[in-house]
Amino acid sequence: MREITFSQATLEAMAEEMRLDEDIIVMGEDIVRQGGIFGQFKGLPAEFGERIMDTPISETAIIGASVGAALAGLRPVADMHYADFLGVAMDEVFNQMAKIRYMFGGQTTVPMVIRAPDGLSLSAAAQHSQSIEAWFMNIPGLMVVTPSNPADAKGLLKSAIRDNNPVIYFENKILYKEKGPVPDGEYFVPIGKAKVAKEGSDITIVSYSIAMKKAYEVADLLAKDGINAEIIDLRTIVPYDKETILESVKKTHRLAIIHEAVKQGGVGSEIAAYVAEEAVEYLDAPIKRFGAPFTPVPFSPPLENAYRLNSEKIAKGLKDLF
Amino acid sequence: MREITFSQATLEAMAEEMRLDEDIIVMGEDIVRQGGIFGQFKGLPAEFGERIMDTPISETAIIGASVGAALAGLRPVADMHYADFLGVAMDEVFNQMAKIRYMFGGQTTVPMVIRAPDGLSLSAAAQHSQSIEAWFMNIPGLMVVTPSNPADAKGLLKSAIRDNNPVIYFENKILYKEKGPVPDGEYFVPIGKAKVAKEGSDITIVSYSIAMKKAYEVADLLAKDGINAEIIDLRTIVPYDKETILESVKKTHRLAIIHEAVKQGGVGSEIAAYVAEEAVEYLDAPIKRFGAPFTPVPFSPPLENAYRLNSEKIAKGLKDLF
Amino acid sequence: MRMVKYNKELLETFYYKMMKIRRFEETVERYFLDGEIPGFVHLYIGEEAIASGVCTSLTDEDYIASTHRGHGHTIAKGADLNQVMAEIFGKKTGSCKGKGGSMHIADFSVGMLGANGVVGGGFNLATGAALAIKVKKRTNVSVAFFGDGSSNRGTFHEALNMASAWKLPVIFVCENNQWASTTPYRTTTAVEDISIRAQGYNMPSKIVDGNDIFAVYEGFKEALEYVKAGNGPFFLEAKTYRIKGHFVGDPEMYRTKEEVNEIYVNNNPITRFEEEVLSEKLMTEEQLKKIREKVEIEIKEALNFALNSEYPDPSEIFDDLYV
Amino acid sequence: MRMVKYNKELLETFYYKMMKIRRFEETVERYFLDGEIPGFVHLYIGEEAIASGVCTSLTDEDYIASTHRGHGHTIAKGADLNQVMAEIFGKKTGSCKGKGGSMHIADFSVGMLGANGVVGGGFNLATGAALAIKVKKRTNVSVAFFGDGSSNRGTFHEALNMASAWKLPVIFVCENNQWASTTPYRTTTAVEDISIRAQGYNMPSKIVDGNDIFAVYEGFKEALEYVKAGNGPFFLEAKTYRIKGHFVGDPEMYRTKEEVNEIYVNNNPITRFEEEVLSEKLMTEEQLKKIREKVEIEIKEALNFALNSEYPDPSEIFDDLYV
Numbered sequence A, B: 001m002r003e004i005t006f007s008q009a010t011l012e013a014m015a016e017e018m019r020l021d022e023d024i025i026v027m028g029e030d031i032v033r034q035g036g037i038f039g040q041f042k043g044l045p046a047e048f049g050e051r052i053m054d055t056p057i058s059e060t061a062i063i064g065a066s067v068g069a070a071l072a073g074l075r076p077v078a079d080m081h082y083a084d085f086l087g088v089a090m091d092e093v094f095n096q097m098a099k100i101r102y103m104f105g106g107q108t109t110v111p112m113v114i115r116a117p118d119g120l121s122l123s124a125a126a127q128h129s130q131s132i133e134a135w136f137m138n139i140p141g142l143m144v145v146t147p148s149n150p151a152d153a154k155g156l157l158k159s160a161i162r163d164n165n166p167v168i169y170f171e172n173k174i175l176y177k178e179k180g181p182v183p184d185g186e187y188f189v190p191i192g193k194a195k196v197a198k199e200g201s202d203i204t205i206v207s208y209s210i211a212m213k214k215a216y217e218v219a220d221l222l223a224k225d226g227i228n229a230e231i232i233d234l235r236t237i238v239p240y241d242k243e244t245i246l247e248s249v250k251k252t253h254r255l256a257i258i259h260e261a262v263k264q265g266g267v268g269s270e271i272a273a274y275v276a277e278e279a280v281e282y283l284d285a286p287i288k289r290f291g292a293p294f295t296p297v298p299f300s301p302p303l304e305n306a307y308r309l310n311s312e313k314i315a316k317g318l319k320d321l322f
Numbered sequence C, D: 001m002r003m004v005k006y007n008k009e010l011l012e013t014f015y016y017k018m019m020k021i022r023r024f025e026e027t028v029e030r031y032f033l034d035g036e037i038p039g040f041v042h043l044y045i046g047e048e049a050i051a052s053g054v055c056t057s058l059t060d061e062d063y064i065a066s067t068h069r070g071h072g073h074t075i076a077k078g079a080d081l082n083q084v085m086a087e088i089f090g091k092k093t094g095s096c097k098g099k100g101g102s103m104h105i106a107d108f109s110v111g112m113l114g115a116n117g118v119v120g121g122g123f124n125l126a127t128g129a130a131l132a133i134k135v136k137k138r139t140n141v142s143v144a145f146f147g148d149g150s151s152n153r154g155t156f157h158e159a160l161n162m163a164s165a166w167k168l169p170v171i172f173v174c175e176n177n178q179w180a181s182t183t184p185y186r187t188t189t190a191v192e193d194i195s196i197r198a199q200g201y202n203m204p205s206k207i208v209d210g211n212d213i214f215a216v217y218e219g220f221k222e223a224l225e226y227v228k229a230g231n232g233p234f235f236l237e238a239k240t241y242r243i244k245g246h247f248v249g250d251p252e253m254y255r256t257k258e259e260v261n262e263i264y265v266n267n268n269p270i271t272r273f274e275e276e277v278l279s280e281k282l283m284t285e286e287q288l289k290k291i292r293e294k295v296e297i298e299i300k301e302a303l304n305f306a307l308n309s310e311y312p313d314p315s316e317i318f319d320d321l322y323v
């Protein structure tokens, strides 16, 4: 299979879908002239002209107008620049976008996608490094996807654009440059379905997005001790794939969840709670969650490093379960 | 002990603190002329004059200016009207208020309180009925309290106002009119400390705010079957009182969490995950979470009723654990 | 005389729309006070000339975004009255199947994109709908109704700037009813005329007497011409007054009954219309009466429809969340 | 001649502040490109006259709220240069102990309430600080520096309205540098002069040449007088140009080198100042040189301080979150 970057994979998804459907428009800050701050829109303006729009620095208008445009027949893709700025448009996201279909009794759909680049990068500090996907697990009406590699990035973005529900697409900033195999031809990665990324028998590691890299590292470290980890890539966090998780835990009898976001109140809490509710009798060990410490993201490299997930520490923590 | 309403208890807290400290100011929409939409500010304008301020309908300014005022020496209390509008000011809450102390290396404090009336009331529907406290568990830098009765309402509000950290004070709209015993004289309820509201031996029920009523009802129902429930009122959800929870679970070997907020990704997820991480070996049964279904709040009474917590159903679910 | 240019049909439409809203609101008020209507209700009484004067010039392919005070807009836009009434009663037959209620009334089939429980939530929705019109090269327009108080929300600013920068076909209609809940708008709003803010977006504006349906109609027509010519958005400010409490049940401790009554008697948009068309002999009392009777029948029918409809079944709670 | 009224001390302060910022930024740029400075860095080169012209009239008891482009404001407000430099290098000795970096530089000891990674995050902070000044009956002012692009944020609107409705002592200083990152501001901003928006808040405004420190200084003094007299806020727009890329490392594909160079050569606030004071014989080349030398020493010292300081210990990650 050909290898392309995550960023290119998203570009392919956008271009393919935009060619097929004229109703798709794209708006965001600084996406036209330089192709987006991470190059993820490069070339689209040349091909699609006015369908790619530079917005004012007005996040409520970016999301709110996208919702309005969706109600009037378009399929907007709105770029958030940084996921950290979702707070600016939070009312539009949770009180409008997420609720319109339901509170108006199904009269309409809100087919739109928010692209939200997230995660730690190099010392971008407290307001440009966050992963806030957990908030949206608690907000009915949205779908939330979190690709971890180029193939999923493309397949999930295409699914998100085609979906008639509002979707938040969290794309990790460090992943943009990562290369990986991407199928030729048209394909979709279904929303709501997790992937068993690596089969194993001794412990289930659930992860998503950039933390999948750690999951693999941890699995390798565990393998050295003869522990065979199964890795589940959630891909979608709302709705998350309960069946795949349960099935795996029933097989391995141990569970760990790894994400880059803050551990407390994170996605891992929901997954852990779900398993403790539905399959506690299968567990041979405590459920372990790994995520960021309970502080904002610090700037200085040594502090930021201390803030990051650490595969060795995780592996050590997991070995203790055996 | 004298009995006063929750609403009056908050009024006493405000008045007592404002008398002692001239730096406390209060701002919000519609609080001066009619005493707040739930009467929770009644009388304060008469006593404190210009220190109680009607704001424009500008939630980012209400929170943002409160933060700025806190940086310049005041101790603002900002009223959110409805917790549902926190989304409008979410950036101010999570990127400014919560982070300023940390990201500026402890140069300053941000002593302020956000009062956020939340929860279901009678058919207020999707945008005026929400309980969104779980989001803030995932945001380092805040303290979050959730009183369940008049005495705690007063004691926690006084603690919140005195605290030099930013505090979100979620006050349930239905509780305002509830009466309960409130101590005479000055007292404080410490932030971060849960209360064992009822001792028991067979199952631990963790709850807070309005759902505490359900916790008592459920305990009564369980008692009929000879099940003696211990009830923990969290009082504070950030930081939550891990010790009290663990201690109880180690005694009862069963755990349930009840809150009015959406179950998925709720506070219950974090509590359940924490126990599954730290004390799974003490559990004799699955951990049960009870919360709202995964939909926005519907308007029509029969739908809203179906949306509410139901003590019978919860009790039935818990009996199955034995 | 300014009214000679209005043909009979138009005059009838004006009166019909205004009366329909007025009688609808009076009916809702009564049933709310009787405890038959759940939730919050914000009445449009005294402001009927605005929605009616505006929506008369719109078709079902034009969009409106409304506010918490949305019944008037919904009715003026031509929504099915039975369904609107049933929704407010929380019935399964309501426009939103009972999921929305008064604060979330909507009828997408006539381009009514919804009331909004979030003050200022509609600015961006209307702007986005206008963007869709522009992208699809349609000739329609989008209208955002909004209150004086809501003009202090950041969304006002972001939407108006975007609409103007992108020259979108949207008309911002300010219903300046002097009050934002319990607060006289001037105490928290730095300007007397909200429309002066249009200058900050390079947008033309006009102030009209919002209790004079002819003035509203003319002002809106001017806006419509400007916008339809591709010039971008327009700002129309209609000066009016909120006759009823902020919501039904409001103790109204912040103003006197006299102040309100003064306006209700002397500046009532419906009475003014009646007096004007009668004194100008453009309509007869007989004609007006016929319209009132028609309205009465429709209101009664809507009420019966609502009262006789079933509540949704609890199981419907999970319907209509995702596609 | 307009400058005869400026005494030597003031002229020296102008030059000193501007040169200090310029040389600081050039130093930071070099070390950033060398990979020694982590994170994002937005340079203030070409805009020095604004922060310098404004802050010269402020004391440590006056507040400023800054932006992502905050070094100039911080230095002009009198922050300790060593600590500022160390912070940008991520050192423990930095003003924020290495937790903030360039985008979150702050020095509360001189009333500098922080840079802000959120564009438009400062409007409300400055307004709130002004509220505190008013409540405490102090005679100080608060200043919000902000970019042209940020004037499209809703926070701009909410803060300006609140400040005016409450007559708060705050001065909004717009640094209109023609660009919002890669976007020429006029393509997304509906007005040419941002300051026209002040009218929407009943607020006086003034436009000055932001590359002329005398104009900035005078304009700000006018604002200060107005505000200190208790009249409420004032809006000052300084026209300038962003000489460097949006951030260090910006490929700048959206404009030509010629366009930038033109302005750097012909409208450089520092060169303009030098030429003017020399030609007016208000300062000598000798005097200017002495100041430059002083600046050079301070920059070198700050750099050495930063380079020789330690990084924070990983364990410090948990410090300074809660009180």
Ligand SMILES: Cc1ncc(C[n+]2csc(CCOP(=O)(O)OP(=O)(O)O)c2C)c(N)n1
Pocket (backbone or CB within 6 Å): B029, B057, B059, B081, B085, B088, C067, C068, C069, C117, C118, C119, C120, C146, C147, C148, C149, C150, C151, C177, C179, C180, C181, C242, C246
């Ligand atoms: C974002 C938000 N803030 C506050 C409220 C509470 N609220 C509902 S209506 C209202 C007053 C609105 O005033 P205005 O915009 O003038 O409309 P009017 O009620 O006069 O029609 C307020 C403050 C809300 N619903 N949403």
Ligand SMILES: Cc1ncc(C[n+]2csc(CCOP(=O)(O)OP(=O)(O)O)c2C)c(N)n1
Pocket (backbone or CB within 6 Å): A029, A057, A059, A081, A085, A088, D067, D068, D069, D117, D118, D119, D120, D146, D147, D148, D149, D150, D151, D177, D179, D180, D181, D242, D246
């Ligand atoms: C809320 C928010 N939206 C977007 C950004 C990304 N961003 C950083 S600086 C910038 C441009 C700011 O332009 P302007 O306000 O004119 O300031 P300048 O950079 O020209 O000094 C943008 C869009 C941000 N940091 N915060």
Ligand SMILES: [Mg+2]
Pocket (backbone or CB within 6 Å): C147, C148, C149, C175, C176, C177, C178, C179, C180, C181, C185
């Ligand atoms: Mg009003």
Ligand SMILES: [Mg+2]
Pocket (backbone or CB within 6 Å): D147, D148, D149, D175, D176, D177, D178, D179, D180, D181
């Ligand atoms: Mg700029």
